Amino acid sequence: MNEIINMSVLELRDAVIKRDMTATDAARAYLDAIDARNTSLNAYNEVFTEDALAQAGEIDNRLKAGEKVGPLAGVPVAVKDNICTVWGTTSCSSKMLEGFRSPYNATSVSRLREAGAVILGKTNMDEFAMGSSTETSFTGPARNPWDVERVPGGSSGGSAAALSGGLCAAALGSDTGGSVRQPAAFCGIVGMKPTYGRVSRFGLVTYGSSLDQIGPMTRDVRDCALLMNVIAGHDSRDATCVDSPVPDYLDAIDQPFDKLRIGLPREFFTEALNPEIRQAMGKAGEVYKSLGAELVDVSLPHSRIDTDENGALSSYAVACYYLIATAEASSNLARYDGVHFGHRTTRDCGDIVELYSASRAEGFGDEVKRRILLGTYALSSGYYDAYYLKALKVRRLIKNDFDRAFDNCDVLLCPTTPSTAFGLGEKVDDPLAMYLADIYTTSVNLAGVSAVSIPAGVSKTGLPIGMQLIGPVFGEQVVLRSARMFELASGTCRLRPPALGGKQQ
Amino acid sequence: MSMEDAVVVPIIGLEIHVELATETKMFCRCRNRFGDPANTNVCPVCIGMPGVLPVMNAKAVDYSMKVGLALNCEIPSYTKWDRKSYYYPDLPKNYQISQYDLPLCQNGYLEAPLPDGSVKRVGVLRAHLEEDAGKNIHDNPTHTGVDLNRAGVPLLEIVSEPDMNNAQEVLAFSRAMQRLVRWLGVSEANMQMGHMRFEPNINLHITHEGREYKTPIIEVKNLNSFKALEGAVTYEIRRQHSRWLEDPEGFALKKKGKQNRGWDDQRNVTVFQREKEEAHDYRYFPDPDLPAVVVDDEWRNRVAQSVTELPIARRTRFIKDYSIGFGEADALTQDSPTGDLLDEAVSLGAPPRRVVNLLLGKVSARANEKGCGMSELGISSRQLAQLASMLDESKINATAADRIVDHMFDNGGMPEQIAERLNLLAVTDVSAVEEWVDQAIAANPGPAQQVRSGDKKAKQAFGFLVGQVMRASGGKAPPATVKEVLEQKLTAD
Numbered sequence: 001m002n003e004i005i006n007m008s009v010l011e012l013r014d015a016v017i018k019r020d021m022t023a024t025d026a027a028r029a030y031l032d033a034i035d036a037r038n039t040s041l042n043a044y045n046e047v048f049t050e051d052a053l054a055q056a057g058e059i060d061n062r063l064k065a066g067e068k069v070g071p072l073a074g075v076p077v078a079v080k081d082n083i084c085t086v087w088g089t090t091s092c093s094s095k096m097l098e099g100f101r102s103p104y105n106a107t108s109v110s111r112l113r114e115a116g117a118v119i120l121g122k123t124n125m126d127e128f129a130m131g132s133s134t135e136t137s138f139t140g141p142a143r144n145p146w147d148v149e150r151v152p153g154g155s156s157g158g159s160a161a162a163l164s165g166g167l168c169a170a171a172l173g174s175d176t177g178g179s180v181r182q183p184a185a186f187c188g189i190v191g192m193k194p195t196y197g198r199v200s201r202f203g204l205v206t207y208g209s210s211l212d213q214i215g216p217m218t219r220d221v222r223d224c225a226l227l228m229n230v231i232a233g234h235d236s237r238d239a240t241c242v243d244s245p246v247p248d249y250l251d252a253i254d255q256p257f258d259k260l261r262i263g264l265p266r267e268f269f270t271e272a273l274n275p276e277i278r279q280a281m282g283k284a285g286e287v288y289k290s291l292g293a294e295l296v297d298v299s300l301p302h303s304r305i306d307t308d309e310n311g312a313l314s315s316y317a318v319a320c321y322y323l324i325a326t327a328e329a330s331s332n333l334a335r336y337d338g339v340h341f342g343h344r345t346t347r348d349c350g351d352i353v354e355l356y357s358a359s360r361a362e363g364f365g366d367e368v369k370r371r372i373l374l375g376t377y378a379l380s381s382g383y384y385d386a387y388y389l390k391a392l393k394v395r396r397l398i399k400n401d402f403d404r405a406f407d408n409c410d411v412l413l414c415p416t417t418p419s420t421a422f423g424l425g426e427k428v429d430d431p432l433a434m435y436l437a438d439i440y441t442t443s444v445n446l447a448g449v450s451a452v453s454i455p456a457g458v459s460k461t462g463l464p465i466g467m468q469l470i471g472p473v474f475g476e477q478v479v480l481r482s483a484r485m486f487e488l489a490s491g492t493c494r495l496r497p498p499a500l501g502g503k504q505q
Numbered sequence: 506m507s508m509e510d511a512v513v514v515p516i517i518g519l520e521i522h523v524e525l526a527t528e529t530k531m532f533c534r535c536r537n538r539f540g541d542p543a544n545t546n547v548c549p550v551c552i553g554m555p556g557v558l559p560v561m562n563a564k565a566v567d568y569s570m571k572v573g574l575a576l577n578c579e580i581p582s583y584t585k586w587d588r589k590s591y592y593y594p595d596l597p598k599n600y601q602i603s604q605y606d607l608p609l610c611q612n613g614y615l616e617a618p619l620p621d622g623s624v625k626r627v628g629v630l631r632a633h634l635e636e637d638a639g640k641n642i643h644d645n646p647t648h649t650g651v652d653l654n655r656a657g658v659p660l661l662e663i664v665s666e667p668d669m670n671n672a673q674e675v676l677a678f679s680r681a682m683q684r685l686v687r688w689l690g691v692s693e694a695n696m697q698m699g700h701m702r703f704e705p706n707i708n709l710h711i712t713h714e715g716r717e718y719k720t721p722i723i724e725v726k727n728l729n730s731f732k733a734l735e736g737a738v739t740y741e742i743r744r745q746h747s748r749w750l751e752d753p754e755g756f757a758l759k760k761k762g763k764q765n766r767g768w769d770d771q772r773n774v775t776v777f778q779r780e781k782e783e784a785h786d787y788r789y790f791p792d793p794d795l796p797a798v799v800v801d802d803e804w805r806n807r808v809a810q811s812v813t814e815l816p817i818a819r820r821t822r823f824i825k826d827y828s829i830g831f832g833e834a835d836a837l838t839q840d841s842p843t844g845d846l847l848d849e850a851v852s853l854g855a856p857p858r859r860v861v862n863l864l865l866g867k868v869s870a871r872a873n874e875k876g877c878g879m880s881e882l883g884i885s886s887r888q889l890a891q892l893a894s895m896l897d898e899s900k901i902n903a904t905a906a907d908r909i910v911d912h913m914f915d916n917g918g919m920p921e922q923i924a925e926r927l928n929l930l931a932v933t934d935v936s937a938v939e940e941w942v943d944q945a946i947a948a949n950p951g952p953a954q955q956v957r958s959g960d961k962k963a964k965q966a967f968g969f970l971v972g973q974v975m976r977a978s979g980g981k982a983p984p985a986t987v988k989e990v991l992e993q994k995l996t997a998d
Contacts, residue, residue, distance in 0.1 A: 082556075083556075084555065084556045090555065092555070097555065102554070103554070104549055106556060202556070202557070202558050203556040203557075204556055205555040205556045206555075206556070208793075209793035209794050210793035236560065237558060237560060238558050239560050239561065239794065239796055240793075240794060240795075328793055330788075331590060331600050331790070334590060334592070334598065334599035334600055335553045335555075335597060335599055337599060339651070340552060340553070340597055340651075341554065352592075352594060356592055376788065379590075379790050380788060381786045381788070384790070388790060
């Protein structure tokens with residue numbers, strides 16, 4: 001039997017159901033690993049030791065009694081700290097919500113529990129999911145298990161670090177502009193951004209409401225499909241969650257496509273692309289070709305990535321994203337005012353406006369304030385048309401590009417990130433450089449389509465390279481099946497950092 | 506020409522907020538009810554906790570469309586929800602979900618009856634749906650409390666065109682609106698409970714020596730009674746006029762723009778609140794948590810079918826079909842169920858005149874005592890119809906009818922059974938009446954003689970004798986029969 005913390009979700013679940021081991025064994029193995037290594041990775045904000053053991057014990061009792069258990073029976077899962085749980089706190093890694101206890105579970109968390117999963121704890125993240133490195137966290141940065149001097153990506157960096165570092169069997173993240181896929185790429189794991197409306201957002205603390213989706217982070221594509229089976233589907237408490245049947249994503253996942261048309265968006269393969277990543281994408285294309293897939297040249301003109309006169313990357317999609325996401329955020333985060341919940345200043349305030357100002361000034365970090373200011377400006381009278389409305393129009397053009405591209409192919413293949421994991425502190429003082437870490441991912445959220453990032457190899461410096469497969473709206477099935485096809489053929493599946501005994505490729 | 510002789514035309518528009526009487530709130534399933542202990546009708550959604558999402562209450566949209574259709578509005582096929590941002594402790598999310606540029610209803614009108622019998626037609630610019638805020642409670646010297654029971658209650662904001670020119674028209678329009686929403690059953694429109702609030706916009710267009718002057722537009726915020734509304738409008742017209750007389754060039758819309766004022770109901774004056782120009786930038790934008798609302802023909806038609814005959818039309822029909830007066834018809838069309846009672850009783854065969862008298866007599870008095878509507882006393886159209894027919898057929902007299910009505914209210918039951926049980930049925934046996942008449946004449950020879958002689962006291966004496974007979978009958982003898990028999994006996998002698 002494989003060591004518990006290296007097992008896939010399916011292996012672990014099957015072992016628990018066959019009673020080769022108990023759910024409690026699995027929970028303890030992960031809790032021990034957390035004890036041993038969380039201090040260096042800072043992946044968790046909070047660990048629910050007692051609750052997790054109680055949940056695992058309950059699964060064991062049910063199995064002993066011969067009762068039916070769900071498809072995630074005994075699987076220890078980590079949950080990003082912006083997804084509400086009745087256990088512990090839901091802090092969004094912000095001083096503003098330090099100690100905040102949610103009175104309810106997010107729908108995705110309820111569904112995990114109904115499926116038998118054990119919730120290990122809440123993972124570190126960029127404050128309110130605003131960032132690409134988990135460095136804006138109030139609890140300090142999470143670290144990349146491949147090199148603790150590097151960032152795990154963000155904003156779901158804690159979930160990615162926990163999974164890659166062997167501190168959970170699977171994790172939930174949230175993806176507004178790449179926050180599941182980019183850390184998945186940096187940490188060598190699988191991360192999915194489902195179609196907007198596929199997974200309920202109820203209980204996900206909102207950042208950019210029209211872009212946010214909860215997505216699974218797993219060691220391989222089959223696990224990702226299994227988690228999607230559990231969390232996807234209609235929820236009457238989320239009006240944006242679509243009421244359409246959820247296919248069985250695991251069904252036929254190991255069966256390769258006879259004829260798969262893979263689109264290569266030419267605007268993503270410009271001079272701006274890092275040569276090592278370009279090479280990895282080229283190799284991936286060869287793998288697909290060898291499996292009988294056809295590579296098609298497609299165009300996403302409004303998502304074009306260029307370098308400007310100073311050599312810096314530029315993209316309409318990123319500009320559009322940072323207007324829409326921040327505009328929505330400026331409104332979504334207005335409720336944190338020190339009146340009803342969350343941080344309230346202890347200063348003696350003369351009036352309510354002073355109380356609001358002081359509580360918000362103390363409770364929010366710099367990046368959150370920057371985005372609230374940017375979004376407030378974009379929505380202000382006199383600027384709305386030039387910024388927010390214009391961004392909505394660009395968004396429509398980006399979406400149209402994707403629709404047209406999918407007329408000619410089944411999935412798109414492109415990098416997840418413009419570079420491998422960067423060093424801690426390398427970009428914290430340069431917000432624009434940090435924003436460009438999402439240059440390959442934001443257009444997917446703007447278009448509302450589905451995408452997954454899977455490992456495509458390891459760089460010369462020993463860091464994982466992520467590859468993105470993008471499907472149409474509700475195209476999760478084709479995305480996951482084509483990802484699995486590559487995973488099986490390429491051998492880049494289930495990468496492990498050297499510290500956990502992984503081999504360098 | 507002196508400035509006092511300038512032609513002054515007040516221009517008045519009105520915003521009316523109506524709380525809708527849905528079972529649950531606008532975007533969550535909390536109970537929508539006034540008067541419960543503070544913060545008992547709340548949930549994570551309406552107190553705006555992290556991670557919650559709004560889900561639209563379609564019933565509130567139905568109710569709003571119903572009002573819109575009754576106001577002759579267009580109901581566009583596409584509307585959406587927008588966020589209106591401002592910080593206030595009674596607004597948990599610090600934004601209000603409202604409708605900005607695409608309201609649910611637009612371009613309608615309401616015809617308001619004026620006391621002189623004429624009708625004032627007032628344009629309705631739009632009516633949009635939004636969520637109400639909670640309430641700040643200032644009952645403590647050191648703290649302000651926040652009660653969020655009202656937060657998220659569906660609120661319909663109706664905006665009129667500036668078509669009104671005096672306080673009387675504003676009152677007529679507001680009362681007609683109150684009657685309409687009650688009529689449609691979409692709101693209790695109870696002022697004390699804050700179900701209806703008014704915000705008039707007032708300025709003056711003044712013509713003097715060929716020049717037109719416009720005074721600054723004043724919005725008086727949050728008036729919650731007809732008295733306050735009338736007072737504020739009257740006061741503002743007078744105040745703006747005298748301010749203009751003091752400074753016709755300076756007190757001008759172009760210079761001062763719009764201002765908000767509040768109503769001080771202790772001193773009966775409006776007081777300055779803030780310049781509208783400095784007002785909040787509400788940063789409206791489409792709410793990304795809520796899909797747009799597409800109203801198809803099927804939906805619109807279903808709601809349209811629930812909008813039955815409206816009060817003014819019904820009043821006209823009552824006057825014509827039931828041959829009753831304007832005042833009577835008006836009183837019977839204050840709400841829909843009272844007129845329904847009348848219509849149903851008539852359809853059961855009762856004579857309209859009798860039913861109207863019963864309703865506007867004893868029933869109305871009883872309703873006033875109880876402080877409720879005539880239809881809320883629990884009296885049915887069957888009871889009413891039977892009682893009216895009994896009166897019409899002289900089976901009972903008016904006094905007996907009053908007693909029967911009282912008995913019905915207190916104990917229920919059909920009028921015929923009550924009349925029998927209480928021994929109130931008129932005596933139709935003429936021989937019994939003859940016997941009482943004989944007794945009365947025998948016992949009162951003086952008055953009998955006065956009637957026979959036909960002297961100047963004959964009429965009074967006759968009345969006295971009728972009264973004696975009625976008393977002897979215990980009120981059950983039909984007065985007409987008594988008079989007839991008495992006349993016969995006294996002339997036959």
